Amino acid sequence: MATLKEKRTCGQRCEDFGRFVWNPDHGTFMGRTPVRWVYISLYYVAFYVVMTALFALAIYVLMYTLDPYAPDYQDRLPSPGVMVWPDVYNEEDLELVYNTSEKRSWTRMSRCLKDFLGPYNDTLQEHCHTMHKCTPGHYNLQASFDAPGHTKWSCPFLQSMLGECSGLDDPSFGYNGTNPCVIIKMNRIINFLPNNGTDTPPYVNCTTLEGHENVAGMTFFPINGTFDLSYFPYYGKKAQPSYMNPLVAVKFHLVGQRSAKIQCRVVARNIAYQNFYDPYEGKVVFKIEATS
Numbered sequence: 001m002a003t004l005k006e007k008r009t010c011g012q013r014c015e016d017f018g019r020f021v022w023n024p025d026h027g028t029f030m031g032r033t034p035v036r037w038v039y040i041s042l043y044y045v046a047f048y049v050v051m052t053a054l055f056a057l058a059i060y061v062l063m064y065t066l067d068p069y070a071p072d073y074q075d076r077l078p079s080p081g082v083m084v085w086p087d088v089y090n091e092e093d094l095e096l097v098y099n100t101s102e103k104r105s106w107t108r109m110s111r112c113l114k115d116f117l118g119p120y121n122d123t124l125q126e127h128c129h130t131m132h133k134c135t136p137g138h139y140n141l142q143a144s145f146d147a148p149g150h151t152k153w154s155c156p157f158l159q160s161m162l163g164e165c166s167g168l169d170d171p172s173f174g175y176n177g178t179n180p181c182v183i184i185k186m187n188r189i190i191n192f193l194p195n196n197g198t199d200t201p202p203y204v205n206c207t208t209l210e211g212h213e214n215v216a217g218m219t220f221f222p223i224n225g226t227f228d229l230s231y232f233p234y235y236g237k238k239a240q241p242s243y244m245n246p247l248v249a250v251k252f253h254l255v256g257q258r259s260a261k262i263q264c265r266v267v268a269r270n271i272a273y274q275n276f277y278d279p280y281e282g283k284v285v286f287k288i289e290a291t292s
């Protein structure tokens with residue numbers, strides 16, 4: 001029996017393989033005649049060309065119906081979120097706690113603000129926005145794309161607009177003492193017009209939730225804590241690549257225990273602030289404390 005399943009020598013195997021690659025009896029190459037190879041190759045080439053064309057057509061139709069300058073799904077204009085810098089968290093709460101007699105503890109705060117304001121550098125901002133005239137107090141509405149590269153103009157926001165909280169005169173931003181600054185930023189929302197497009201700009205209003213007696217006063221920069229109308233509307237990253245969020249800085253004058261819980265709210269008729277599920281919608285709450 002064993003002889004029937006006789007082991008084939010290596011030479012025989014090689015010969016079999018050779019016959020598979022080129023069989024002179026049937027004139028086949030790898031099991032097919034050259035003509036059949038040409039047919040089957042043509043078939044597959046045609047098949048993939050058609051598939052690729054269909055796919056490209058589907059993508060093209062999709063892209064054609066999308067506006068590259070606007071987000072696709074916007075059921076309602078949402079209300080903007082509000083953030084505060086320095087963004088120092090203790091567990092989940094924002095706690096700006098520093099020790100005036102420990103340089104390291106307060107330079108952490110001032111460095112955070114300095115880094116945050118880096119892109120707002122006056123030289124940089126003025127360089128980026130030389131061509132366009134912005135009129136304070138008026139919306140920066142633009143129907144066409146007149147800025148270079150088929151974009152729209154943005155108004156510059158300069159670090160120096162934050163006055164005493166700009167870090168230009170006092171690089172410690174008040175953290176070497178008891179008059180610390182915080183910076184409030186409102187998130188951008190495409191096509192958002194504050195107060196439903198009326199002439200009233202949104203402004204920041206901070207209230208003391210705890211420790212009223214420890215806050216002798218607050219100073220807002222720019223004046224009245226307003227976000228000027230010329231920073232609205234925002235047309236999107238592609239339309240306004242050089243857009244900078246306007247900012248408002250608040251300087252607190254801490255006395256007594258020098259500890260307070262503050263809520264800063266951006267006030268406008270169409271900015272909600274009582275969303276239980278999103279505590280940062282329209283407002284931000286933080287603790288500020290200067291120990292020594």
Ligand SMILES: *[C@@H]1O[C@H](CO)[C@@H](O)[C@H](O)[C@H]1NC(C)=O
Pocket residue numbers: 121122123124168
């Ligand atoms: C702003 O940028 C200019 C030029 O890059 C630089 O000389 C200047 O020190 C910067 N100002 C601040 C406050 O960082």
Ligand SMILES: *[C@@H]1O[C@H](CO)[C@@H](O)[C@H](O)[C@H]1NC(C)=O
Pocket residue numbers: 169170171172176177178
């Ligand atoms: C904090 O630094 C500023 C600028 O260097 C200085 O004018 C001010 O006196 C300092 N304040 C305290 C309390 O040291």
Ligand SMILES: *[C@@H]1O[C@H](CO)[C@@H](O)[C@H](O)[C@H]1NC(C)=O
Pocket residue numbers: 195196269270
């Ligand atoms: C502002 O517009 C929103 C949405 O269009 C509307 O719900 C709201 O009533 C308007 N508010 C005022 C004061 O007109």
Ligand SMILES: *[C@@H]1O[C@H](CO)[C@@H](O)[C@H](O)[C@H]1NC(C)=O
Pocket residue numbers: 205206207267
């Ligand atoms: C700021 O908010 C407080 C509390 O809601 C209110 O009493 C005060 O009038 C507001 N100030 C401004 C300028 O809107």
Ligand SMILES: *[C@@H]1O[C@H](CO)[C@@H](O)[C@H](O)[C@H]1NC(C)=O
Pocket residue numbers: 223224
């Ligand atoms: C700041 O607010 C006061 C009082 O509401 C107002 O009289 C003044 O014109 C405002 N200043 C600016 C620059 O908006």
Ligand SMILES: *[C@@H]1O[C@H](CO)[C@@H](O)[C@H](O)[C@H]1NC(C)=O
Pocket residue numbers: 099100101102291292
């Ligand atoms: C603040 O720093 C000083 C000097 O290092 C230290 O004596 C003091 O205990 C610190 N205060 C607090 C509340 O940690």
